[in-house]
Amino acid sequence: MIRLSIPMREALEKLSLPLLIAAAFALMLAGRLDAPLAGRARMALADALTPVYAAFTAPMRRIEGALVEVRQLWNLRAENARLRAENATLRRWQAVALALEAENAKLKSALHWIPEPGVPFVTARAVADAGGLYDRAVLVALAPGIKVHVGAIALDAHGLVGRVTEAGRQSARVLLITDLNSRIPVRLGPGGVRAILAGTNTPEPELLYWPAGTAPKEGEQVVTSGVAGAFPPGLPVGTVHYGRSGVPRVALAAALARLGILRLFDYRLHGVLPPGMTRRGRARLAVGARHGN
Amino acid sequence: MEIERTPGIRPQPTLWRQFDALGRQSFPALGTALGMLAIAAPLGLPGQAELLPGFALAAVFFWSVFRPAAMPPAMVFMLGLFADLLGFAPLGVRVLILLFTYGLALRWRRRLASQQFAVVWLAFVVVAAGAAGLEWGLDSLLSLRALPPAPALFEFALAAGLYPPLAAVLTRAHRGIAAWERA
Numbered sequence: 001m002i003r004l005s006i007p008m009r010e011a012l013e014k015l016s017l018p019l020l021i022a023a024a025f026a027l028m029l030a031g032r033l034d035a036p037l038a039g040r041a042r043m044a045l046a047d048a049l050t051p052v053y054a055a056f057t058a059p060m061r062r063i064e065g066a067l068v069e070v071r072q073l074w075n076l077r078a079e080n081a082r083l084r085a086e087n088a089t090l091r092r093w094q095a096v097a098l099a100l101e102a103e104n105a106k107l108k109s110a111l112h113w114i115p116e117p118g119v120p121f122v123t124a125r126a127v128a129d130a131g132g133l134y135d136r137a138v139l140v141a142l143a144p145g146i147k148v149h150v151g152a153i154a155l156d157a158h159g160l161v162g163r164v165t166e167a168g169r170q171s172a173r174v175l176l177i178t179d180l181n182s183r184i185p186v187r188l189g190p191g192g193v194r195a196i197l198a199g200t201n202t203p204e205p206e207l208l209y210w211p212a213g214t215a216p217k218e219g220e221q222v223v224t225s226g227v228a229g230a231f232p233p234g235l236p237v238g239t240v241h242y243g244r245s246g247v248p249r250v251a252l253a254a255a256l257a258r259l260g261i262l263r264l265f266d267y268r269l270h271g272v273l274p275p276g277m278t279r280r281g282r283a284r285l286a287v288g289a290r291h292g293n
Numbered sequence: 294m295e296i297e298r299t300p301g302i303r304p305q306p307t308l309w310r311q312f313d314a315l316g317r318q319s320f321p322a323l324g325t326a327l328g329m330l331a332i333a334a335p336l337g338l339p340g341q342a343e344l345l346p347g348f349a350l351a352a353v354f355f356w357s358v359f360r361p362a363a364m365p366p367a368m369v370f371m372l373g374l375f376a377d378l379l380g381f382a383p384l385g386v387r388v389l390i391l392l393f394t395y396g397l398a399l400r401w402r403r404r405l406a407s408q409q410f411a412v413v414w415l416a417f418v419v420v421a422a423g424a425a426g427l428e429w430g431l432d433s434l435l436s437l438r439a440l441p442p443a444p445a446l447f448e449f450a451l452a453a454g455l456y457p458p459l460a461a462v463l464t465r466a467h468r469g470i471a472a473w474e475r476a
Contacts, residue, residue, distance in 0.1 A: 017396055020370045024389040027374070031384030032435055038384045045378045049333075056334050128335040131342050132382045133444045134432060173381070180440070201441070 043168035046130065046139055050171040053127040054141045119232075119265050122146050124172070126259040136179040136201055137165070138259055140172050148172045152264045159236040159253025160184075160224060161262060172264070176256055177237070178205055185227040186237055186250075189220035197222065197237065197250060203257065204241065204249040216240040216248040232267050320466065321363040325352040325372055333379045340451060342380065343444060346387055347452030348459070349376045350424055353391050354417050355456075355463050357398035358405050369395045383435045390424045410460070418453045425449035 004012070031038040072079065124140040131137045142148060147167070154161040154174045162182070166173040177184060182199035188210070195210040207216050220240040226233035238252040325348075332345045349372060356364040373388030380387070397420055398405075405413050429445035 017366045017392065020366050021389065021392050021396075023370065024373070024385050024392055026385075027388060028383065028385030028431070028435065041384075042378050042381060049330075053335055060335065128333070129342060130381050132380045133343060133346070133428070133448060134436075134440055135381055137381065201444075 039166045043166050043171065043173070046173065047168040047170045050127060050139065050141045053139070054125070057125075057127050119267055121263045121265040122148060123261055123263055124148075125261055126174075127171075130173050131176075131179075134180055134201065136176040136199065136256075137162070138174050138176065140174060140262055140264070142168075142170055142172060144170070148264050149266055149268075151268075152266045153231060153235070154262045154264050155235065156254045156259060156262055158255065159238060160231075161254045161256065161259065164264060174262065174264075177252070178203060178256060184231060184237075185225045186222050187225040187233070188216050188222055188240065192225075194225060194227065204243070204251060207240065207248040207250060218242050222250050232265075318363055321352075321356040321360060322368045322372065324466070325349065325356070326375060328352065329372075329376060329379060340447070343448040343451050344455070345380050346376060346382075346390075346424075346428070347421070347448055347455050349373070349387065349391060350394060350421060350452050351417065351456045351459050352463070354394050354398050354420060355460055357395045358402045358413065359464075359467055361399055361402065364395070366392065366395060383432060386428055386431045386435070389431070390427055393427070394420055394424060410457075413460070414456055417456050421449050421452040421456075424452070 122142070124142055124146075126138045127141045128139040129137075130139040140154075148164055150164055150167050152164040152167075152172075154164065160177060162174045162176040162179070164172045165175045175182065177197065177199055178201065179199045180201045182197075182205070184197040186195055186197045186207075187193065188195055188207075191214070193210055193214045193216070195216065196208045197205050198208050199205045207222075210216060218240055222237040222240060224231040224233060224235040224237060236253050238250040238254075241249050241251040243249055329345060329349055332341060332348055338344075353364065353369055353372060357369075369391050370388055373391040374384075376382070376387040376391070377384050401416060405416055425445040425448055428448070429440060429442055433440045
């Protein structure tokens with residue numbers, strides 16, 4: 001240890017706080033100017049913590065499973081009755097779906113329809129909440145050797161969940177569609193009326209900017225639209241729902257409060273670049289898209 | 294090296310004793326970091342994201358008032374950075390807030406250390422209100438728009454409510470596990 005005179009040491013101690021405060025300001029500026037650097041630092045920490053989190057979620061899931069089972073046993077009779085009714089409805093719908101499928105196949109063959117190529121996807125488990133005070137995001141754990149690209153689209157079993165904004169080696173961060181910064185072009189109902197789905201940090205995002213005279217109707221289906229090349233068209237989002245405030249909101253199909261397994265689809269759409277993506281990053285993405293895969 | 298300056302009879306500085314002293318000395322910072330890690334874990338509790346900054350603030354405030362030697366400013370900086378990275382917050386905001394908290398706590402500690410608990414709590418509530426306001430202002434500035442103030446208010450309420458139970462636990466630690474006079 002270096003021996004310093006007492007006045008010297010006192011002066012150093014007095015100086016350290018202002019210096020560190022200046023360093024904090026510098027850090028803020030650096031984080032703002034070089035967003036990818038901040039993202040990399042965060043993902044490095046998230047990568048290191050993901051195995052710990054994943055180990056942590058396993059017993060939590062078991063406890064949750066046991067609780068769900070108890071509740072199911074409790075509600076067995078009511079659930080059974082509900083399922084019988086639902087099954088009857090679904091059987092009717094099945095007949096309709098089979099007829100439509102046959103008709104669809106006939107029409108496609110008449111049009112010489114070229115089927116769209118399948119989209120590669122990976123399955124990953126949401127292990128932790130990666131949101132902050134003003135963000136709604138989750139962290140997903142990736143199996144070793146699996147790579148996910150920024151911009152990949154996350155769906156759960158029922159509908160759209162969000163987009164990958166930061167990708168690490170063992171984890172990726174998915175920004176949810178409920179986030180304050182999320183703006184998604186959507187289409188409403190059978191007419192395909194365009195609107196924007198805007199996150200509000202609440203469980204139900206708002207609808208904005210629909211054309212005059214075509215106000216969203218309660219219960220209308222909401223799907224993504226391909227406008228701006230940010231999302232592929234036709235992904236299920238949810239249904240229109242009017243709350244007490246009279247603002248049209250969307251009851252999401254995906255269960256965002258209880259995210260388990262997510263599918264991350266790589267559509268290779270780069271209509272919207274993540275914040276901080278440089279021109280070089282854009283070029284690299286373009287090269288990747290050209291090579292396919 | 295603190296110990297050498299005061300003359301007196303003291304036990305042999307064996308390796309185990311040095312380890313013990315080191316453990317006790319690093320308990321405040323290490324305990325705070327581990328607590329933050331535990332709060333960031335996926336427990337599925339509501340309000341976890343808002344609790345993380347409140348916990349860091351309360352722990353840094355407590356140790357800065359009652360044991361500033363174990364919470365040097367460089368450590369406060371590192372804890373702030375850890376909170377920023379862990380909470381996916383804009384870099385530097387919580388670093389700055391914790392450093393300001395440290396500075397204020399250090400300035401007030403002569404008067405606070407001898408006061409009743411309620412007075413210390415009140416001082417913390419004032420600090421937490423300032424911290425929530427500063428966080429809201431800086432986050433708004435960094436994202437270039439006015440963010441809704443409700444989450445910051447919620448964070449402030451959580452921090453203020455967390456302080457009494459946390460202080461009860463940390464006071465015990467302060468006299469027991471973290472007391473290096475006992476090493």
